[in-house]
Amino acid sequence: MKTLIRKVTPHTVVFFGSMSIMILELVASRIIAKYFGSSLYTWTGVIGVVLAGISLGNYIGGRLADRFKPSSVIFPLLLTSSGLVFLVLVLDLVLGSIMRDAATIVTAVMVVRSLAVIVLLFFIPSTFLGMNAPIMAKYALELNLKVGTTVGSIYAVSSLGSILGTFLAGFVLIPSFDIRIIIFIVSLVIASLSFLVIGKKLVTVGVMAAIVVLFLVFQTADPDGLIGTGDDEVLYSRHSQHAHIQVKDFKTGDRIDVRTLIMNGLQHNRHDPANPDNLLYEYERIFGAITEYYISTMRDPSSFTALTLGGGAMTFPAYMERRWDPRRNSVVEIDPRVVELAFEYFDVPRDTEMNIVVADARAYVNTVRDERTYDLIYLDAFSSFSIPYHLTTRQFADELDQILVPDGVIMANVIDIFSIGRFLNAYRNTLAAVFPHVRVYSGPALPTTTRSTFVIVASRTPIIPDTIRDTRGVLVASTISDEMLADLVERNGPLVLTDTYSPVENLIAPVFLQAIN
Known part of the structure; x- marks a missing residue:
């Protein structure tokens, strides 16, 4: 039995070590997201730092394998790796208490700051986990003289562990468990591997007991709540x-x-509990005023249908339901937890007549694309730092056109800096490639050098006027002049976004880097 355990030890340690690294990498993206958002930049930082840690760990592990007997090195290495993974919880707690403004303020050095946090949290654990493979390869070679077969099998189980870790984290662990519980489990799994190698088992039991006790203590603290x-x-x-x-x-x-x-x-939604009909975002007020005007032109206002892509807390769809009671008010939101929070905290009644669909926006549109169903489509899935590129393309605009009635209107909320306007220009060009009439609206005061909200209106017929007022006659929005839009195109070119080329992260980068509140 001992001989069998000794033979499978190298492959077992490498398998679970590789699995742990991939789980840690996916968890890292979630931890970093709460401080700096989720974007191409944060994902790039996480992947790059973890790979750098693995590379350094592979090199150091190889040197250690040459210098020391693998069986004497792996025991302390596994316990240290376990402790370093658990340390992520401690550091996250500390960061949660000192980065109080990270959720609302972004500075021009955010990329550097996010990289620094990623390195602080994940570089050293990745390095130590990366040391396992070369040491275990040397261990396996001591048991088997077939060098090619041994090294190949070590590489194979390492890859299999990485694959399982990726699927396990993405499909099971992250959807089912708190991030802290996942890190706790990974830490315990790594520590338990030391039972397979030569070392004092009592030390392993002590380390695992300490991890359990500390985890129970940290469960009483909420690093998220400190932001x-x-x-x-x-x-x-x-x-x-x-x-x-x-x-x-x-x-x-x-x-x-x-x-x-x-x-x-x-921030994705702002809600006034004392007055839910008080729309707190400018783009929502523009949506509302355009909707009011559109309904006033209909022969049967009670028959209008609406589709909101990106429901969030449903502040605007719920407002629309109360104010106009559409014949059909469909809302598509990709995150079922967000839908539940809308019911629980944002005054959306559970017996609402809204047709709430939990799905990806484009996937839903494809299910109804054979029917011209909707009078008004609201696209509210773009934030200033994270834009689902597949909702920005000409092909998706074609799909929206197929579910829009002939005299229907599409409204899209876009955030950009007008003096730069890379994404605003590209997305306007994209809609104009499909719809004959495309206008860009802004609030009464248009700041040209700072982050601002725009509403792009697209239709097949010229329905919406240049200026939009509310029911009291107060100016809500007006179109940006043709001269200003021509300057926008001259600055940025005639780029049209497609399914094969939609560099939205690069286009929105100036907004990401500009300091905002």
Whole structure:
């Protein structure tokens, strides 16, 4: 039995070590998202830092394997790796208490800051986990003289462990468990591997017991809840399948001024609990005023149908339901947890007549694309730092056209800096490649050098006027002049986004890097 255990030890350690690295990498992206959002930049940072750690670990592990007997090195290495993985929980707790503004303020050095945090949390654990493979390869070679077969099998189980870790984290662990529980499990698994190698088993038991005790202590602390200022109260803070989500109340004394839905560090919805019909975002007010005008032109206003892609906390779809009671009010939201939070915290009744669909927006559109179903389509899935590229392309615009009635209107919320306007220009060009009439609306005051919200309106007929006013006659929005749009194209070119080329991260980079509140 001991001989069998000794023979399978190298492959077992490498398999679970590789699996742990991939789980840690996917978990890392979730932890970083709550501080800096989820974007190409943060994902690039996580992948790059973890790979750098593995590479350095492979090199150091090879040197250690040449210098020391593998069986004497692997025991302390596994226990140290276990402790370093668990240390991520401690460091995350500390970061949660000192990075109070990370969820609302982005500076021009955010990329550097995010890289620094990624390195602090994950570089050293990745390095130590990366040491396992060369040491275990040397261990296996001591048991088997077939060099090619031995090394090949070590590489194979390493790859299999990485594959299983990826699938396990993405399909099972992250959707089912709190991030802290996942890190705790990974730490225990790594420590338990030391039972297979020569070493004092009592030490292993002690390390695992310490990890369990410390985890129970840290369960009473919430690093997520510590992000924010003294003027807010965290009502909810958890990871879902798709994002790190928080619900916060911003208060003046005991009065709740605003309730917010924050996803990956960015505010997605703002809600006035005292007056749910008070639309707090400018683009929502523009949506509302355009909707009011459109309905006024209909022969049968009660028959209009609406589709919102990117429901979030459903502040606008719920407002639309209360104000106009559409014949059909469909809302598509990809995250089922966000839908549940809309019911729980944002005054959306569970018996609502809205047709709420949990799905990817494009996947849903493809299921209804053979029917011209909707009068109004609201595209509210773009944030300033994270844009689902597959919803920005000419092909998707064609698909939207297929579900729009002939005199229907599409409204898209876009965030950009007009003086640069790379994404605004490209997305306008893209819609104009499909729809004959495309206009860009902004609020009464258009800041040209800072982050601003725009609403792009696309249709097959010229329905919406140049200026939009609310029911009181107050100016809500007006179109950006043809001269300004011509300058926008001259600065950025005639780029049209397609399924094969949609560099939205590069286009939105100036917004990502500009300091905002």
